[in-house]
Amino acid sequence: METVNHVFDLIVIGCGAAGIGAAIKFQKLLPTAHLLVLEARDRIGGRAFTDTKTFGESAPVDLGARWLCHNQPDNLVRAYYVLSDGDRIDTDIYGTSTMAIFDEDGTPISEDLIKQVKTIAEKLFSNIKQYPHDMPDVSMLDAIHKQHIKIDNEKMQRLLDMWLSFTENHEASDLAELSAKCYAKGDGDLENCYLEIAGGFGSFIKQIAEQHKLPIKLNTVVTHIDTSTQFDGLIHVATQDGCYYLCKYVLVTVPLGCLKACSIDFTPPLPQWKQEAIDKMGFGLHNKVYLQFSSVFWDQELTKISVATNRFKFYFCIPEARIVVLHIVGSVAYELEHLRDEEIVEQVVNSLRIIYPLMTDPIKWLVTRWGSDPFSGGSYSNFQVGNNNETLKKLARETHDGRVHWAGEHTNYDGTIGYVDSAFESGHREAILICKKLRQPKTMLWKNIDNSTIIVFILLTIFSLSPNILFYGIPIELPALINQLPEGWSLPAIFNLISQGAIISLIIIFLLRHLTKSNSYETITIIITLLISVITFITLGLFWHKTTIINNISHSTYFLLFSFIIYICDYSGSVLFLTYFDRYVSIMMRAYFLGDGVSSAALAILGFVQDSEKTQCIPIIIGNKTVLTEQASSLVFSVRIYFFILSFIMFCSLISFLILSITKIGQDESNKNDESIKLINISDDQIDEQHSQINNKLYFLAMFWSCFITYGFLPGLQTYALVPYSHDIYQKTIISIEISYLLVQIFCAIYSNITIERYPNLVHIFNIIGTILIIYIFIIAKMSPCPPFIDSILLGGLISGLIYIIINGLSHIAYILLNIYFHKVSGEKGLFWSSVKVKCGIASGAIINYMLTVHFQLFKERFPCHDYVCS
Numbered sequence: 001m002e003t004v005n006h007v008f009d010l011i012v013i014g015c016g017a018a019g020i021g022a023a024i025k026f027q028k029l030l031p032t033a034h035l036l037v038l039e040a041r042d043r044i045g046g047r048a049f050t051d052t053k054t055f056g057e058s059a060p061v062d063l064g065a066r067w068l069c070h071n072q073p074d075n076l077v078r079a080y081y082v083l084s085d086g087d088r089i090d091t092d093i094y095g096t097s098t099m100a101i102f103d104e105d106g107t108p109i110s111e112d113l114i115k116q117v118k119t120i121a122e123k124l125f126s127n128i129k130q131y132p133h134d135m136p137d138v139s140m141l142d143a144i145h146k147q148h149i150k151i152d153n154e155k156m157q158r159l160l161d162m163w164l165s166f167t168e169n170h171e172a173s174d175l176a177e178l179s180a181k182c183y184a185k186g187d188g189d190l191e192n193c194y195l196e197i198a199g200g201f202g203s204f205i206k207q208i209a210e211q212h213k214l215p216i217k218l219n220t221v222v223t224h225i226d227t228s229t230q231f232d233g234l235i236h237v238a239t240q241d242g243c244y245y246l247c248k249y250v251l252v253t254v255p256l257g258c259l260k261a262c263s264i265d266f267t268p269p270l271p272q273w274k275q276e277a278i279d280k281m282g283f284g285l286h287n288k289v290y291l292q293f294s295s296v297f298w299d300q301e302l303t304k305i306s307v308a309t310n311r312f313k314f315y316f317c318i319p320e321a322r323i324v325v326l327h328i329v330g331s332v333a334y335e336l337e338h339l340r341d342e343e344i345v346e347q348v349v350n351s352l353r354i355i356y357p358l359m360t361d362p363i364k365w366l367v368t369r370w371g372s373d374p375f376s377g378g379s380y381s382n383f384q385v386g387n388n389n390e391t392l393k394k395l396a397r398e399t400h401d402g403r404v405h406w407a408g409e410h411t412n413y414d415g416t417i418g419y420v421d422s423a424f425e426s427g428h429r430e431a432i433l434i435c436k437k438l439r440q441p442k443t444m445l446w447k448n449i450d451n452s453t454i455i456v457f458i459l460l461t462i463f464s465l466s467p468n469i470l471f472y473g474i475p476i477e478l479p480a481l482i483n484q485l486p487e488g489w490s491l492p493a494i495f496n497l498i499s500q501g502a503i504i505s506l507i508i509i510f511l512l513r514h515l516t517k518s519n520s521y522e523t524i525t526i527i528i529t530l531l532i533s534v535i536t537f538i539t540l541g542l543f544w545h546k547t548t549i550i551n552n553i554s555h556s557t558y559f560l561l562f563s564f565i566i567y568i569c570d571y572s573g574s575v576l577f578l579t580y581f582d583r584y585v586s587i588m589m590r591a592y593f594l595g596d597g598v599s600s601a602a603l604a605i606l607g608f609v610q611d612s613e614k615t616q617c618i619p620i621i622i623g624n625k626t627v628l629t630e631q632a633s634s635l636v637f638s639v640r641i642y643f644f645i646l647s648f649i650m651f652c653s654l655i656s657f658l659i660l661s662i663t664k665i666g667q668d669e670s671n672k673n674d675e676s677i678k679l680i681n682i683s684d685d686q687i688d689e690q691h692s693q694i695n696n697k698l699y700f701l702a703m704f705w706s707c708f709i710t711y712g713f714l715p716g717l718q719t720y721a722l723v724p725y726s727h728d729i730y731q732k733t734i735i736s737i738e739i740s741y742l743l744v745q746i747f748c749a750i751y752s753n754i755t756i757e758r759y760p761n762l763v764h765i766f767n768i769i770g771t772i773l774i775i776y777i778f779i780i781a782k783m784s785p786c787p788p789f790i791d792s793i794l795l796g797g798l799i800s801g802l803i804y805i806i807i808n809g810l811s812h813i814a815y816i817l818l819n820i821y822f823h824k825v826s827g828e829k830g831l832f833w834s835s836v837k838v839k840c841g842i843a844s845g846a847i848i849n850y851m852l853t854v855h856f857q858l859f860k861e862r863f864p865c866h867d868y869v870c871s
């Protein structure tokens with residue numbers, strides 16, 4: 001057997017309306033998920049297929065579905081269609097206005113008799129509708145038997161039978177088989193607004209699929225679906241050509257006829273309730289005989305010809321193509337399936353000739369045989385006696401631990417059945433359910449963890465050291481650099497602006513993501529990002545102090561340039577690193593936050609040990625004056641060593657990632673399916689998409705604002721707010737923030753029950769508190785060099801530092817909660833957009849801060865050893 005070496009998130013079996021509807025919705029909800037549609041035929045569309053070969057392009061004919069039967073704006077299929085000139089809309093498809101009705105001997109039936117029979121038929125249908133619910137189900141024919149036999153006029157009875165056959169035509173089965181209790185439940189009600197699509201319904205369905213560029217494999221007959229444990233929690237889908245495919249979920253959309261014929265084997269076998277529902281549900285037969293003549297022999301105005309006979313009753317006319325289409329259903333259709341085309345055509349022509357004796361023989365014909373078609377096994381489902389909506393629910397309910405899903409027109413329990421739009425809707429329904437499952441937090445019990453999982457967890461933790469090093473590695477060193485680089489106290493604001501300019505790298509990631517339409521670009525981009533950052537930290541260590549003179553002013557060009565590169569890596573990494581975790585079970589998400597916490601602690605330790613330069617005011621005598629000048633203490637280890645250490649951490653991160661992406665152990669873990677995903681009850685678990693979209697917008701805004709104030713605006717502001725209280729307090733505060741991050745990670749791990757779902761307003765409250773505190777910090781910075789408590793360095797510094805730490809702590813909690821939420825509701829896509837909002841927030845905050853600080857010079861610097869007179 002040949003394996004397709006890939007694990008798909010979802011494999012859809014069958015590319016008819018249901019498969020197409022499901023694939024479109026799935027792709028829309030989870031664009032980066034791996035999807036594959038397997039289709040047995042050499043074409044798509046299933047029972048919606050337009051033939052353009054037999055009678056030529058100018059006379060397309062639909063072998064299956066012809067009318068878009070619910071031509072209303074809320075129809076999911078209709079929503080894709082733009083009306084064109086040749087389309088026909090018919091609100092009264094079985095009305096008599098353009099229909100000629102003949103008796104079996106070819107004589108036209110009088111208007112009067114038609115009216116009388118129509119009234120009787122309506123009464124009979126209304127009787128069926130009122131069939132008591134507490135009585136055992138019977139066939140529609142049995143339900144009207146008493147009234148039916150009362151009609152003793154033979155001609156009238158023939159006409160009445162023809163009239164009742166409109167329903168048979170609609171349901172593709174004889175009245176003797178159809179359930180009285182479920183009459184009109186599958187939309188047997190004939191009053192619909194029909195849209196006849198000029199180019200053919202099948203062509204339109206094909207067009208929808210093509211527009212969405214669905215990943216479809218034709219000529220692939222699925223023969224076996226195996227969900228047994230031997231495939232590590234994955235589903236094994238075998239095909240007739242000897243290939244097999246692995247996936248997390250399967251959606252079976254093959255027609256009910258194929259299921260009845262057991263054309264796909266299941267391991268373990270289908271549960272009894274499913275098999276019973278398949279066997280019990282009705283699946284009718286509806287065939288068409290297209291006859292093309294050399295000239296039109298019927299009245300050009302006619303659209304339909306009906307005959308009160310027990311065989312060929314309904315003809316539809318297409319005068320512009322000189323075609324007459326006979327619709328045959330139920331027992332007559334079954335009887336004819338086994339005859340040769342010529343024999344069928346002869347019978348049809350003979351019966352038509354009774355009405356039109358002068359008609360010539362047809363020049364071309366086309367006969368459908370949906371019953372003997374191995375990929376349909378009939379035409380469409382209906383409620384055979386003894387079935388009801390419960391049967392549909394069983395046909396729709398997932399099997400095999402919730403991993404095998406079911407769609408198709410025969411499963412549309414909360415709408416109509418038997419139509420193209422029914423199939424499409426059912427596909428949407430299942431795609432939403434499957435996406436929801438794929439987005440579920442992938443929980444896994446600690447006790448289930450094996451050695452390979454632990455190794456991968458450790459590797460992921462080391463890999464996760466990188467985001468924080470990229471984001472905070474340089475800012476932690478800023479206090480040491482301020483005294484040594486020419487920008488002095490403007491350095492944080494300039495650095496912030498330049499580094500956040502790296503947001504442009506997001507455009508590259510957007511493009512890669514858009515062009516590849518999958519996450520295949522991820523691995524290589526992460527490797528390149530990590531490699532560049534390792535090299536850049538080494539280069540920073542070597543050249544950070546080099547300056548260049550521009551317009552007679554000395555600039556830290558090297559430092560700013562390499563910082564910019566580091567932030568390019570940071571921006572690229574920010575939308576790649578976190579989303580990368582989506583491919584692992586949920587416990588691995590914790591590795592990300594652990595890595596983040598560990599790197600925060602590492603940076604804090606480095607900062608403390610290095611103990612960045614403190615300035616002392618030394619009195620020196622110049623002439624007869626004593627002046628205080630700054631003298632900086634030396635660092636425990638140099639800035640160069642500091643950057644080399646960061647480079648080493650990034651190197652470890654890179655190696656871990658390489659092991660994860662190259663070795664089998666890393667790959668296997670990323671493919672692992674969550675065993676503990678709970679079964680979702682169909683009836684009460686539909687996603688309220690609109691609601692979640694509104695919430696998402698609000699939470700994305702919350703994420704943006706939190707990052708705007710905390711990581712974008714605050715860092716530049718802090719120098720003016722904290723420096724009046726000493727350089728030392730500034731440095732200790734920055735280091736304390738890193739410790740606060742670690743504490744926040746521990747807090748979130750311990751109190752994992754604090755979630756957005758439980759406390760939907762928590763992040764908004766944090767944002768409000770953060771905003772108020774920032775205003776306070778702003779006031780302190782603005783009042784520098786004479787902020788409140790300036791004389792009480794300890795108290796003033798403590799308040800400012802504490803506030804700074806609180807803002808960061810709250811924002812970090814919000815960051816973690818929001819990311820977990822986005823992952824839950826929108827999976828990889830949610831994490832991606834969350835990361836984009838984070839970075840946009842930071843960049844905007846930094847730009848505003850730069851404008852206020854450097855451009856508008858809103859804040860004044862306070863230099864050590866100066867005497868400030870504050871009243």
Ligand SMILES: Cc1cc2nc3c(=O)[nH]c(=O)nc-3n(C[C@H](O)[C@H](O)[C@H](O)COP(=O)(O)OP(=O)(O)OC[C@H]3O[C@@H](n4cnc5c(N)ncnc54)[C@H](O)[C@@H]3O)c2cc1C
Pocket residue numbers: 013014015016017018019038039040041044045046047048063064065066067068069220221222223253254255258263264286287288370374375376378379380407408409410418419420421423
């Ligand atoms: C004669 C006729 C007239 C109709 N008229 C109308 C109409 O006017 N309006 C309307 O709305 N509906 C009409 N219908 C019904 C409509 O065509 C169907 O309800 C709808 O197309 C069903 O879509 P589906 O996706 O459920 O199934 P299908 O369209 O049958 O799709 C299932 C797909 O699964 C594939 N498949 C089967 N077995 C396998 C396998 N083992 N491996 C891989 N693939 C497999 C099939 O090839 C097929 O492409 C008509 C149908 C017929 C037959």
